[in-house]
Amino acid sequence: GAVVSQHPSRVICKSGTSVKIECRSLDFQATTMFWYRQFPKQSLMLMATSNEGSKATYEQGVEKDKFLINHASLTLSTLTVTSAHPEDSSFYICSAPRTGRENIQYFGAGTRLSVL
Amino acid sequence: LAKTTQPISMDSYEGQEVNITCSHNNIATNDYITWYQQFPSQGPRFIIQGYKTKVTNEVASLFIPADRKSSTLSLPRVSLSDTAVYYCLVTEGNTGKLIFGQGTTLQVKP
Numbered sequence: 001g002a003v004v005s006q007h008p009s010r011v012i013c014k015s016g017t018s019v020k021i022e023c024r025s026l027d028f029q030a031t032t033m034f035w036y037r038q039f040p041k042q043s044l045m046l047m048a049t050s051n052e053g054s055k056a057t058y059e060q061g062v063e064k065d066k067f068l069i070n071h072a073s074l075t076l077s078t079l080t081v082t083s084a085h086p087e088d089s090s091f092y093i094c095s096a097p098r099t100g101r102e103n104i105q106y107f108g109a110g111t112r113l114s115v116l
Numbered sequence: 117l118a119k120t121t122q123p124i125s126m127d128s129y130e131g132q133e134v135n136i137t138c139s140h141n142n143i144a145t146n147d148y149i150t151w152y153q154q155f156p157s158q159g160p161r162f163i164i165q166g167y168k169t170k171v172t173n174e175v176a177s178l179f180i181p182a183d184r185k186s187s188t189l190s191l192p193r194v195s196l197s198d199t200a201v202y203y204c205l206v207t208e209g210n211t212g213k214l215i216f217g218q219g220t221t222l223q224v225k226p
Contacts, residue, residue: 006159034214043203044160044216093159095214103148103207105214107159 003028004096006108013084014116021079021111023050023094029074030096034105035067038091050077050094084115120204125221134191136220138204141185149180149187152203154219160203164189191222199224 005024013019023033031052036044048069049057056069066088068080077096081088091112095105122138140149148167152160164171166178166187177190191198201219 004159036216043218046213046215049213091157095159104150104162104165105152105160105207106162107152110157110159112157 003098003106004094004108006094006111008111009109010112012114012116015085016083019081019084019113021092023077023079023096023108025075025096028098031074033071033077033094033096035069035079036093036095038093044093081113084113086115089113089115120206120217122204122217122220124218125223127223127225128194129225130195131193134194134222136189136202136222137186139186140206143184143206147206149178150205150207151176151178151189152205154201154203194224196224196226198222
């Protein structure tokens with residue numbers, strides 16, 4: 001079964017609204033989680049590293065004020081796309097390394113965001 | 117993080133063995149080699165991981181030569197459901213950070 005749960009699986013919203021995506025680790029704690037974005041027929045692009053109890057670390061070129069990350073607990077990280085615009089439409093995926101196997105990532109099922 | 121290079125696409129037929137080779141010339145001593153599978157509109161799924169020599173699990177084998185500058189994912193007797201994108205990644209031992217390359221799109225034909 002899934003060890004990382006991501007919700008919602010699909011979001012359709014109007015331009016200018018904010019969208020929150022949740023990523024939960026199931027039956028294990030994750031002090032670190034990762035957020036990726038994937039455009040059609042392209043590879044995953046790492047956006048940021050979510051750290052429990054501290055600020056997220058963003059990859060170069062990713063706007064931290066646009067993509068707000070909160071690691072509220074050891075099992076939950078959220079990504080909020082603020083004031084979404086059509087160019088933010090993409091497939092967003094989170095991952096977490098399982099405790100004791102930090103070099104293996106377990107991925108959520110992804111969230112398809114469509115901004116109208 | 118070491119960069120990986122793998123073929124963009126491969127075709128195969130049902131029942132055949134498929135080998136996908138990945139090069140990672142700059143792999144560091146602490147790095148592991150990990151392969152993931154991704155179906156459309158799904159998150160990647162862990163397939164196999166190795167450090168050196170050969171690793172086998174219920175779905176695949178991973179061959180890593182002594183110099184560790186390349187690795188080969190072997191999928192025995194593929195089926196149509198193995199059609200997917202396969203990513204080869206070099207992962208740091210401690211950080212868990214992954215940088216995805218372009219992956220190999222495997223198309224299995226009947």
